[in-house]
Amino acid sequence: MDASDSQELAQDELFEHHRFVAAKGQEPLRVDKFLMNFIENATRNKIQQAAKQGHIWVNGTIVKQNYRVKAGDEVKVLFEHPPYEFLLTPEDIPLDIVFEDEILLVVNKPPGMVVHPGHGNYSGTLINALVYHFENLPKNSSERPGLVHRIDKDTSGLLVIAKTEAAMSHLAQQFFEKSSEREYIALVWGNVEEEQGTVEGHIGRNPKNRLQMMVFPEGNEGKEAVTHYRVLERFGYVTLVSCKLETGRTHQIRVHMKHIGHTLFNDERYGGDRILKGTTFTKYKQFVQNAFKILPRQALHAKTLGFEHPLTGKFMRFDSELPEDMVNCIQKWREYAKHHTE
Template identity: 80%
Template structure:
């Protein structure tokens, strides 16, 4: 099967991520199997999907996954976004530094800032800022400089950054061993019935919506996830809660709270940007819409971060105040709840 001809401009829109030239002794081999031999951590299903999406090219023309690579063929993997290493550009972006020494840095990330570059977010990230302020950050297992953990774009709060290889290894082990302290403050829809509790349930991608995560209570998919919560304040149709993470899965708090019927306030990805509780009165609808404007993101803040210092062995514990948008929204609900009762 010969490569299918494609118009030139299509290639100009793509970025080359991998290029391999088949050796003179290469026996005919399906391109998906060929690439499996060269790309570390690649799965055959991902390679086949890339081919279906038109991202596998041989001799400058798009091919399907069953194309057989021959001696001398030039095989490329092309994507719409630049390779990750091209995105690691230092940018002069201010950092809200809570603590810094020779081993590590603790920053208070604002809502709206992406932690690391990726599809659709090629600049303005925390990593771009860190590379400007710090030389020679160590890379984690995903080749991301300094990152030990991360929080979502529209979640605010504390992150620890490793400045040395020793710090990276030591801190990563603490997160893996679940010995760190991580407390988040969340505003959720509804009146949470129990004053405190623990939410368990494996978390994995939602098979019907790949942008969402989902709880699999039987544990047949995903990874174990454990969230401990405590009610801080009941505000009528919403509740302010503290969440302590035992594990750190993608969207864990957002997914676990939705799972027990209490979606984060204004969490658009999980439906929290709709009026989920309350009355049908026009004035109430206007009140909630105004609250959405005050807090135009999910109501989640990484408030407390604790760990053992990788060099000194001393316990470290940091706290951050609620950002203005979240504090103002909570105060608005307090005022509403007071005058409603």
């Protein structure tokens, strides 16, 4: 399954637009299946609704869901969002607040919680919780209340939230100027040879799989991205590492670590949900499958967050404990390494 050229994504209050050009090697495939392969959280029902509304076009002509996409076809689809007010419905969801004062707060996000509403995730998000607990949060350039930065749904850990316009501006500038501090803990496949290192490589969307990001080593596409890593503990077939970000690109750690041959453990999107290192023994395969069950997500936690307080000018650093699922998975590998690796 492949697609080339470009994807146009524009989000406003009511609509989400996508555009794909089928690659040269594209075998005939129903347009609904074609779209499901490339649009995150797009269920078949959502695509069928778009087809019924006449919102799927191939080469400029409206098509039904059973149209077969061929090489070179230009496919466009439009999804209707619920009204924007619905996206911001306050929901009484508990927040793990690490710190709070009159202008900002730091929250510890659990794994599985989406940060902001979007296609396929209209409720249960951090934003839904924030607008319930706090009134008149400032909106960022994407109209998302309080958000200065974000982390992936299945990544756990610390986020700073602005409560005033001035705090939003000040904190956003720190992230832009790379003066904020962000440390993540990750469990990755393979034995990371160097004790520490730096990954530098522009990150942009993968033209062959629009749900993935990738490194463009030549720097001709994507945006600059820099990740510093340090080995914390070795377990033979997997390694526990600390990653510090200079930049904050989408999926940065997941993409950079895969780029150097160390995909995050159980990172489904980037192939880490397969056995990438180890033996062929049945007992080992069962061990890894059990570890996947203990940690049913990518092994990534935003552990440390530091920034200058917008009012006091004092540098503040916050630290969070690893969540239980990561602790249990790491301990399982630690015990395995004692008995099965040199």
